[in-house]
Amino acid sequence: MTSSVEILTDPAIAKYREHYVALEAQLPGGEHDWVTSLRDQAMSVALRTGLPTRRIESWKYTDLRPIHRAEFFAVVASEVTGAMLEPYKLDDAFVAVFVDGCYAPVLSRLEDVPKGLEFSSLADALRSGEKGLLEGLGNVVTLETPGFAALNTALMQDGGVCRIADNVSVEKPIQFIFVSTENSSAELHLRNLIVAGVNSKATVMQSFVSLGASSGFSDVVTEAVLGQGANLRHVTHQDQSATAWHIGLIAARVGRDAHFDSFVLSSGARLARNEIRLRLDGEGADCSLNGIAMVRDRQHCDNTTDVDHAISHCHSSQIYKNILDDRAHTVFQGRVHVAPDAQKTDAHQMNRNLLLSRNAQADCKPELIIHADDVKCSHGATVGDLDQEALFYLQSRGIDPETARNMMVHAFAAELLEALPEDSIRPYLENAMSLWLKNLTSAEEAA
């Protein structure tokens, strides 16, 4: 019997070693030592830890091999006009547009940004070398956590940087639109940073959309720091083309009495992962993480959350709903960790799945790790199809079967949509959902 020595270097990461050496000089901020050193350190972690495989618990249900096998090419310049982006822009919002991963000031709408809100593209901020602007960058993510954070930190190219000053309330939402152009098949490493000062209040939305068929790979990391009493609402709308790949991570640190509210509507990409890792590390910190995934064909959507109750008297609530058709696959993994001293923790989690097809698959894994004894924690999951009794009731009132079905699917998601604040984001998401339902009907008619 012979024993072989296992090669520890993950082959998927190996190609990035050369890539990084070739690219390093061109990455923004290369002229500043602190930037280079941040990238170098991250790259060495990435090479040491590799990219996640299904053997790693937190990636058990999401197979990344198709991404590793896929070929990505450099961005080919493609003209994007304001009119093309109009359907994706929120009404009455500050908008920063990124075309194939590059900030496009001409397409953005950032005039009249109020005092106390500072916006910059990540690339500009890195080039300026101003440490102050990027304070917090790399401090919220843990590079060793299995995922793309280390690789992203090494290769980060552009993204949005938002700083909200202490005691400032920004009334209008701030929207980052990441648009992939037709036929683009680029690999993008996008990085955002949101710093919400003491008692500040803001809403940031990220929209990932494709103009036509794109088969690119977006690796997105967003770091958010919430100061004491800050109130940050974050919305992700991931609606990339069904041939694209999307791996997103939001890492947040929520301070004393601060409130972080996240909503993820994910309907795009061949494979998508929307991961949120946050740490409640001031008493009275509170987070609410909600999401809806709508998938069809062979789409795969993974929502993974990790909430760390590091201190007492914090509250977290999570509701994720998945709507699956055809052979689609969803994953919900919700991990809640309650530290030994985190007494009076209040943590709730619910995952509901609506299967519109017998061939769809929903995996759900709640994971509660509780080291304190005076806590309220709960989790739950449901899987079901549409209520036939209700469908019959609607049809008996003259409503055709498609409309009845759409009303019921919409009803499934309504609890979450109706809880959204009454601003321009709610109709935007309602509309995105209606479009998805409309396509559901037309796809069936074509079949």
Add this chain to the structure above:
Amino acid sequence: MLSIKNLHATVHGKEILRGVDLEIGAGEVHAIMGPNGSGKSTLSYVLSGREGYDVTDGEIIYKGKNLLELDVHERAGEGIFLAFQYPVEIPGVSSMSFLRTSLNSVRRYRGEDEISAVDFLKLVRATAKSLEMDDKLLQRPVNVGFSGGEKKRNEVLQMSLLEPSLAVLDETDSGLDIDALKAVADGVNALRAPDRSALVITHYQRLLSYIVPDFVHVLAQGKIAATGGKELALELEKNGYAMLGLEDTEAA
């Protein structure tokens, strides 16, 4: 209006209706009584086209059309309305949007214009008021948190809005107190017209004091066992189904 001939129907492979014959003329109100398990509700579901209720023989001709060829929503468009014995709660679907979608679907089917939001609101409020129904209920999702009586009033509200030519009331009286019963009956009576008919399915005579039928049929073991005028209901009330040689399983 409606002509049912030799209707046989199965539910989950079990034969429930075994040759029902029934003629309902325009403007007539027919009552169907009968012991539990006699097939009363099955008949109402077959008329509305519910999945799982399979017609194995016989025919139903409604206004000259073969009803069995129509889908559930088409039957509603043609003017058939089933008031459910157990109205369904639908969380997440708002009552108002449900009512409006329903009314406009039926209007479109009948080749009429859709109703405007303003006219719709007026119509719903006026109808709810006539049924002594609190219109605050309509701010809730469909039937969610409604009491038994409120659910039944909601059925009659929908019926009033859709103005069916054949209303089928499936044990609408069950679980109603006397005030609700009167309100429901008033709603049904308000719809009576020479071109509208109703089929009232009930276990007890009580409702028929308020909705006075032209004909009373007794359904037993999947067939019409007896037919008479409104006095038949009173006799049944007094003597029980035993007078027809039938067992009333509910009374037992």
